[in-house]
Amino acid sequence: MMSCFSCCRVEVQHRTASFKERTNAVGGNNKNGKFLRSFMNKLSSKTGGSKQKIPEEIQNIGKAKVSAHIFTFPELAVATDNFNPNCMIGEGGFGRVYKGYIESIDQIVAVKQLDRNGMQGSREFFSEVLMLSLVHHPNLVNLIGYCTDGDQRILVYEYMPKGSLENHLLDLPPGQEPLDWNTRMKIAEGAAKGLECLHDFADPPVIYRDFKASNILLDANFNPKLSDFGLAKLGPTEGKDHVSTRVMGTYGYCAPEYAMTGKLTTKSDVYSFGVVFLELISGRRAIDIERPTEEQNLVAWAEPLFKDRQKFMLMADPLLEGNCPEKGLYQALAVAAMCLQEEADSRPLIGDVVTALEFLARAKDNDNCCRITKKTVACMLNP
Known part of the structure; x- marks a missing residue:
């Protein structure tokens, strides 16, 4: 499955080089x-x-400035x-x-x-x-x-006038319109770029550790910004592949290896991103005790559906009322599925996720989809 993202690398490297020329990163x-x-x-x-x-x-x-x-x-x-x-x-x-x-x-x-x-x-x-x-x-x-x-x-x-992403997914007040498909993809793209800055451009890298819908704030144009860095950790250096720390964060968003062992990596954030992206796609909470037992955990509910292409449309938020491109939905679910791999090494780097989402957020003709997301979908459907 990881080979699906290999063609993203050149674009990721180009973006990384240009970004470092125009921004500040941790430490400098x-x-x-x-x-x-x-x-x-x-x-x-x-x-x-x-x-x-x-x-x-x-x-x-x-x-530092x-x-x-x-x-x-x-x-x-x-x-x-x-x-x-x-x-x-x-x-x-x-x-x-x-x-x-x-x-x-x-x-x-x-x-x-x-x-x-x-x-x-x-x-x-x-x-x-x-x-x-x-x-x-x-x-x-x-x-x-x-x-x-x-x-x-x-x-x-x-001040972020649109509040948190969480406030736009469920329990909408009367008169508030649900997010349309394109806005959801743009929010996912921007949030992933925030993580990319922390993982790939900061020196040393930063692990966010608390990526969730309530920590993604939206400006007047629904541009997302990550907030609440109280649990952020500096990432591993000097040849180490993880940081050992006490388990913190929010239940339902934590990567399984981090929850079980306390071993924290940037791939832990990628898993949390996958949960939020699935929330954006499905309109469901990461944990919802008001649903039937088998549907209370979002990832557990989604896992068997990922394996059945005929059920993909069932995973779309009902508030979309069917107004989402079928191929775009398949591609988005494929990206989410890869981020939610149980083994951390099987998850993509956040830079590769950003590249895939850039195409999803800008796709106007869903019959002429980019080669990156087509390969992604093919790998998920035929592992």
């Missing part, structure tokens, strides 16, 4: 990458205990009407997210206030500030600034 060079790795490894749960600690350490990382503002708590309180519940636009294990307006920068923002008694501590907060200060890409959310007054841990992001 080998020396800075080593410093960042050493620094992150030494982080303790008490890191960031003072207001000055975080900005000082960020500035210490080589010649750090543009994040340092906000005061009173400034953010004013911006969010004293963290008024009416301004709240999201809530999770990390705490609450508010929509606000910061006069000093004349910008509408999203303000994430970490729950001091919640699941994310100073280490995760510090990790997110570092990653988003040093990694820049159109498909990664822009960190505008942060606040560390006293025991406050607050992040300030660009």
